[in-house]
Amino acid sequence: MSRGLYSSTKITSDQIRLVQLLPSAHDEQIRCGLEVVERNAKISYKALSYYWGSEAHKEDIVIQDSVFAITPTLASALRYFRQKEENRVLWIDQICIDQSSNDEKSHQVSLMGSIYNHASQVLMWQSFHQASRQLRVSLVSRRVRD
Numbered sequence: 001m002s003r004g005l006y007s008s009t010k011i012t013s014d015q016i017r018l019v020q021l022l023p024s025a026h027d028e029q030i031r032c033g034l035e036v037v038e039r040n041a042k043i044s045y046k047a048l049s050y051y052w053g054s055e056a057h058k059e060d061i062v063i064q065d066s067v068f069a070i071t072p073t074l075a076s077a078l079r080y081f082r083q084k085e086e087n088r089v090l091w092i093d094q095i096c097i098d099q100s101s102n103d104e105k106s107h108q109v110s111l112m113g114s115i116y117n118h119a120s121q122v123l124m125w126q127s128f129h130q131a132s133r134q135l136r137v138s139l140v141s142r143r144v145r146d
Contacts, residue, residue, distance in 0.1 A: 005066050006098040009036050013107060016115060017096040018045050019063075021078060021088040030061040030078050033087075034095070039111065040118075045089040047119035050077050051126065052094065063095065070094055077125035090123075091115055 009017055020033035037043050053073035060067050061075065070078075074094055081088060097108040116122055 005034065005063055005068060006101070008064075009034050011036050011104070014039050016091065016108070016111070018043070019090045019092050019095050021082050021090055023083050023085050023087060025084065026079055026082070030075060030082070032061065032063045032078075032095070034063055039114070043089070044120045045091055046121045046123050047091045047116045048074075048077060048081070049116075049122055049124045050074060068095070073125070077123075080125065081123060091119060 011017060015036050016039050018035050018037055020035065022031040022033065024031065051073055053071045055071055057072060058069035059072050059075040060069055061078070062068070071094065074092065081090070093108075093112070098104045
């Protein structure tokens with residue numbers, strides 16, 4: 001499923017991939033492009049920070065006409081941050097790093113500090129379930145202290 005995607009977007013040690021989140025309505029299928037850029041290029045992008053969540057159930061999106069499975073948490077984040085009329089350029093670890101390649105994962109993870117530092121903005125996403133659980137923990141700990 002993702003092998004062809006990454007073979008057509010091979011990267012060197014000085015490159016990263018960026019996602020072009022294509023515009024559409026909230027309820028439409030998520031569609032993206034993927035591009036390779038030099039790590040130090042003057043390209044404006046936003047980095048997405050989120051909790052991966054369970055990988056037991058995946059949701060299909062389309063990247064460059066290929067079906068690509070992502071976690072439900074990432075799918076909900078992409079729906080939320082997707083714009084109706086403009087592309088949004090993002091760095092997203094689950095998509096931008098070939099998760100089937102240990103060598104690439106190791107190298108790209110070592111660059112994550114730089115990737116986040118060079119982003120024009122870091123977007124943070126927490127699913128409703130996570131936020132609700134965190135709020136309950138916060139309320140319980142507050143009661144215990146009172």
